[in-house]
Amino acid sequence: MTDLTDESLLKTLCNGEIKSLGILYERYKGILHNYFLRVTGDQEASNDLLMATFERIYKYRHSYESRKKVRPWIFQIASNLIKDHYKKSKRWVSINTSHYKEETMNTEVSMDRVARHKKLHKALHQLKPSQRNIISMYYLLEMSYQDISISENISVNNARIKICRSLKKLKEILKDSDL
Amino acid sequence: MKNEQFDNEIMDYLDGIPINSNNQKAFQQAGELKQLLSELHELPLGKVHPTTDAKVYEFIENLEITMNTESKSRLKLDPKILYFTIAASIALLFYVFMDNNGFEDQYRLLPSNPEKLGFIYDLNNEQLDSEDVEWLKAELKKETHPNIKVTIVDLLNNYPSKIDNDFLNALQKEPIPSVQMAFLDALENSVNTDFSNELVVFSQRKDLDNTVRLKVAHILSIQSKQ
Amino acid sequence: MKTLNPILVLIILLSIGNFSFGQKDLSIYSDIDAVFVKSYWGNINVVGIDASNQDIFDLEAVYTDTLKKSKNLRQLSDYVSFKVENRKLYIETREPKGFESIDLNLKMPADLFLEIKLEKGGNIFADNMKNGVEINILNGSVNLERIGKYALVNAANGEIVANFDTLDEGMPISLVTMNGGVNATLPDNSKRDLRLISRKNGFVLSDFDLLSDEKIINLNVRQYSKKPIINTARINGGGALLFLSTENGPISIKKNRS
Numbered sequence: 001m002t003d004l005t006d007e008s009l010l011k012t013l014c015n016g017e018i019k020s021l022g023i024l025y026e027r028y029k030g031i032l033h034n035y036f037l038r039v040t041g042d043q044e045a046s047n048d049l050l051m052a053t054f055e056r057i058y059k060y061r062h063s064y065e066s067r068k069k070v071r072p073w074i075f076q077i078a079s080n081l082i083k084d085h086y087k088k089s090k091r092w093v094s095i096n097t098s099h100y101k102e103e104t105m106n107t108e109v110s111m112d113r114v115a116r117h118k119k120l121h122k123a124l125h126q127l128k129p130s131q132r133n134i135i136s137m138y139y140l141l142e143m144s145y146q147d148i149s150i151s152e153n154i155s156v157n158n159a160r161i162k163i164c165r166s167l168k169k170l171k172e173i174l175k176d177s178d179l
Numbered sequence: 180m181k182n183e184q185f186d187n188e189i190m191d192y193l194d195g196i197p198i199n200s201n202n203q204k205a206f207q208q209a210g211e212l213k214q215l216l217s218e219l220h221e222l223p224l225g226k227v228h229p230t231t232d233a234k235v236y237e238f239i240e241n242l243e244i245t246m247n248t249e250s251k252s253r254l255k256l257d258p259k260i261l262y263f264t265i266a267a268s269i270a271l272l273f274y275v276f277m278d279n280n281g282f283e284d285q286y287r288l289l290p291s292n293p294e295k296l297g298f299i300y301d302l303n304n305e306q307l308d309s310e311d312v313e314w315l316k317a318e319l320k321k322e323t324h325p326n327i328k329v330t331i332v333d334l335l336n337n338y339p340s341k342i343d344n345d346f347l348n349a350l351q352k353e354p355i356p357s358v359q360m361a362f363l364d365a366l367e368n369s370v371n372t373d374f375s376n377e378l379v380v381f382s383q384r385k386d387l388d389n390t391v392r393l394k395v396a397h398i399l400s401i402q403s404k405q
Numbered sequence: 406m407k408t409l410n411p412i413l414v415l416i417i418l419l420s421i422g423n424f425s426f427g428q429k430d431l432s433i434y435s436d437i438d439a440v441f442v443k444s445y446w447g448n449i450n451v452v453g454i455d456a457s458n459q460d461i462f463d464l465e466a467v468y469t470d471t472l473k474k475s476k477n478l479r480q481l482s483d484y485v486s487f488k489v490e491n492r493k494l495y496i497e498t499r500e501p502k503g504f505e506s507i508d509l510n511l512k513m514p515a516d517l518f519l520e521i522k523l524e525k526g527g528n529i530f531a532d533n534m535k536n537g538v539e540i541n542i543l544n545g546s547v548n549l550e551r552i553g554k555y556a557l558v559n560a561a562n563g564e565i566v567a568n569f570d571t572l573d574e575g576m577p578i579s580l581v582t583m584n585g586g587v588n589a590t591l592p593d594n595s596k597r598d599l600r601l602i603s604r605k606n607g608f609v610l611s612d613f614d615l616l617s618d619e620k621i622i623n624l625n626v627r628q629y630s631k632k633p634i635i636n637t638a639r640i641n642g643g644g645a646l647l648f649l650s651t652e653n654g655p656i657s658i659k660k661n662r663s
Contacts, residue, residue, distance in 0.1 A: 018243045025235050033227045047231040054235055058242065065289075068575070117222055139219050155438050155492070156516050156536075157183070157456065164186040167212045174215070183435075187456040292539060293555050297577040300600070300646045325541060325559040326579040330648065333600070356543070356561040357583040360652050364604065388561055390583055390652065 006070035014061050024074075025054055031141065032078055038136045039082050041125050049081050056081070072147040079137060079151045086129045123173040131166035138163045282307075283314045292324045299330045303337070312341045319349040325358045332361040342369035347377045356388040363394045367401070375402050427481035431462040431494070431513070439493040439518040445525045446506035447498070453515030453533035453551075464496065467508040485509075501525070515553075528563070535571060546585065560585065564654065569595075570661060577646035586654040589647065593660040596644030603634040604652045612660040613640040629655075 004012070006024065013020040032053055036046035056077050064073055124132055134152065137143045143151070149159040185205055192209035193216065282302065289295045299315075307315075315331050322328050335341065342365050350362040366374055381387075382395040442449060447469075454461045466485050484507055488495050498507045506527065513519070519538045521529055526544035535553030546563040549556060555576035558565050564585035569578070572595060580587045591597070593612075601609060601621070607630050608623035615621060617638035623630045640647075640658070649656050 018239055021242070022236065022239050025239075029227050029232075029235075030224065033231075034224045037225050038222075043225070043228070046225075047228055047234075050227065050231055051234050051238070055238065065294075116218070120218055120222065135219070139216055155436060157187070157514065158436070160190045160456070161183055161186045164190050164212075167215060168208070171211055171215050184457065184460055191457060292557055293537070293576045296557065296579055296648075297646055300577065300598075300648070324539075324557070326557045326581055326648070329559075329581050329650065330579065333602070333650075355541070355559065357559055357581050357650075357652070360583050361650075364652075388583070390562070 010061060010064055010070050013058070014064075021054060021058055024057065024070075028053075028074055032074075035075075035078060035136050035140055036082070038124065038140060039129065039132045040085065041121075045085065049078070049085060052081055053078050072143060075137070075141050075143055075147065076151055078141075079133065082129075082133055119177060120174065123170055123177060126173050127166065127170055131162075131169060134159070134162050135166050135170065282311055283318075286318075292327060295322075295324070296327045296330050299327060299334060302334055307338070309341075312338050313345075316341070316345045316349065319346070320352060325355040328353075328355075328358045329361045332358070332365050336365050336368065339365075339369050342366060344377070347374055347381075351377070351381055354386070356391050359388075359391050360394060363391070363398060367398050373402075375399060378402075427468075427484075428465045429463060429481050429485075429487075431464055431487075432460055434462070434487075434489060434494050437489060437492050437494045437517065439520065440496065440511075440513055441493055441520045441522075442496045442509065442511065443522045443524070444498040444507060444509060444527070445501045445523075446504070446527055447508045448527045448545075449509045449511070449521055449523060449529045449531075451511045451513065451519060451521075451529075451531040451534065453517075453519075453531075453535060454512055455515050455533070461512050462514060463512055465510040466498075467510070469506045469508070537573075537576070556580065558582075564588070568661060575645055577648065579646070579648040579650075581648070581650045582654070583652045584654065585651060586657065587649045587651050588657040588659070589649060590659040590661045591640075591647070593662060594641060595647075596641040597639070597647040598643045598645065599636070599638040599640060599658070600646065600648045600650070601634060601636045601638065601656055602650035603630075603654065603656050605631070605633065606653050606655075607634050607651065608655045609634060609636075610655065610657040610659075611640075613658055615640060615658075616643075627655075 004020075004023070006027070009020040009024055013024075029050060033046055033050050036049040037043065040046055040049070053074070057074060060077070064070070124135075127135070134148065137148050137151065145156045145159050148163070149156045152159060152162070154162065185202075188202060188205040189209040189212060192206070193213060282305075286295060286298055289298055302311075302315075305311075312335065315335060319328055319331055322331070335346070346362070346365070350359060350366075353359050353362060366378075378395050378399055382392060382399075387395075442451070447467075464485070466481055468484060484499055486495075486497050486499070496509070496511070498509070508527075515533050515535045517534075518536045519531060519534045521531075521538070521540045521542070523529060523540075523542040523545065527542075528545045528548070529540060529542055530548045530550075531538055531540075531552070532550040534549075534551075537554035538549065538552060538556045538558075540547055540549075540556070540558045540560075542558075542560045542563065544562045545560070547558050547560055547565045547567070549558070549565075549567040549569075552567060552569050553571040554573045556567055556569070556578055558567065558580045560582040562584045563582060564587070565580045565582050566588045567578075567580055568590040570592065572578075572592060574596060578589065578597075580589060587603075591613075595613075599615065603609070608626055608628055609615075609621055610625055610627070615624065615638040617636055619636055621636045621638065622632055622634045634656075647658075649658070
């Protein structure tokens with residue numbers, strides 16, 4: 001069963017094979033968790049959002065259109081959850097860098113590199129949540145412009161422009177912090 | 180618009196499309212953003228906390244338990260309740276069957292013409308019952324896209340005994356010549372042959388394309404010989 | 406050298422032609438996903454502009470009056486209307502008064518979806534539209550070049566030529582005409598389920614190997630068949646639908662090798 005495609009797994013889930021949800025979880029938990037972590041910067045919120053994603057996948061399994069790919073459908077669910085999260089908690093989260101502990105313990109990774117990562121992470125969290133979200137959809141989830149445009153309810157062209165401007169803003173913040 | 184063009188050039192570069200080398204500024208900025216993206220890619224990835232794994236698996240397990248309990252509890256029902264439940268289910272199924280059609284419901288949810296067209300074509304692989312065929316004939320009157328209608332007519336050619344007056348009514352209302360021709364081809368191959376009066380009425384329409392008019396005359400001449 | 410009198414030039418220009426033209430910049434419509442063009446008589450030419458030049462978005466309309474009365478298109482808006490609804494730009498010519506035709510030359514962003522309805526007659530040419538096209542035409546040919554995603558084309562009297570370069574392999578293609586040939590050119594790795602219908606005077610030319618349970622009459626034989634050719638087949642193992650249908654004419658499926 002583990003060699004089934006995502007699309008076949010969702011089909012079997014619709015037919016009552018609950019185990020398929022577990023296989024989908026194993027396939028997607030890593031990327032989704034990191035997406036939530038990048039955008040929220042909050043370990044606890046990311047865990048909750050990950051849980052909520054799989055609750056929604058189950059709840060809305062019958063609304064999935066069988067002709068489409070499962071991957072962008074799951075990412076749409078995740079990006080909608082991010083939006084809901086920011087609607088509910090209109091606050092900037094504190095920057096949590098605890099997940100760097102593991103990296104710091106690795107002696108092969110230089111302290112300089114860890115410092116760079118922390119700086120980039122800090123800069124990311126000076127962006128607006130929507131900017132962080134669109135950058136993460138682009139580089140981490142590697143969503144197509146089409147899927148990003150649907151998620152953000154903007155045209156494909158505007159999605160490209162928004163990604164570009166968010167990246168430029170991030171670059172600007174990093175430059176300022178160097179001064 | 181100019182700024183947009185500039186940003187689009189940068190995005191092209193990031194996507195691996197070479198940009199106009201004359202635009203040095205875009206080239207330089209794109210290079211910087213490419214470097215930034217590679218740094219973002221290098222950011223360490225966090226691991227899912229074991230408690231989240233546990234929570235999700237508990238959720239999945241509960242779903243399985245709920246499903247099993249539901250199926251077991253049906254078996255434990257009092258025979259009288261079981262009888263009424265089955266009767267009610269049959270009544271409900273009958274109601275659903277009369278008022279709803281699985282394919283129809285799925286078709287209505289499709290958001291675009293290509294998806295609808297693909298869905299109709301895929302029905303060639305299904306065993307359609309009478310209700311499905313009636314729904315398709317009704318759809319011929321409602322659907323506005325000519326290529327979807329041609330695909331429906333092509334599908335209905337597999338059910339020649341169902342090519343009847345309803346089908347003719349849809350033809351009478353059809354404005355697009357290529358769709359009219361698809362209808363007429365289906366009528367020509369139909370096992371029901373007594374369409375002469377309706378076809379004569381149809382041929383008197385003033386807006387008919389000459390090819391369509393000739394086709395009607397051809398079918399009428401065949402029918403008159405039979 | 407004696408310079409020409411501007412009034413004389415204007416009189417000469419007006420007396421030569423029975424046509425005039427107007428132009429409109431459409432770049433103000435930056436937040437749309439689709440363009441719908443509806444016209445009655447006249448040719449429609451559309452060129453998709455790639456993202457690097459997206460500030461080019463304009464329409465040129467050339468008006469021709471066959472009653473030999475020249476008319477200056479001072480106001481394009483008297484002949485062509487524009488409105489946006491649900492992120493779709495509607496460009497519509499007026500209903501013809503007598504016989505008049507309006508040729509439309511449109512340059513638009515290549516990533517917008519394009520829909521055309523030509524109610525009476527004229528030819529349609531579209532190039533480099535990457536987000537799908539849907540076309541409905543009565544009399545005239547349809548020529549599509551470098552099309553992306555998918556196409557649904559319906560014609561009554563005229564051939565359909567469609568050249569695809571970046572298909573969405575999950576989307577169907579349907580090219581249907583009544584009188585005329587149907588020619589589709591696809592990327593050579595395209596996987597498609599084929600439905601071929603040529604009811605008379607047809608043959609089928611294919612660069613692809615067609616896998617079919619039935620014999621396809623006059624396959625790669627340039628000889629018009631008296632019998633209808635109605636087949637299903639697969640190319641490269643099969644996939645989304647490629648529906649090619651004509652009442653009267655041949656069918657050709659070619660490989661795009663570029």
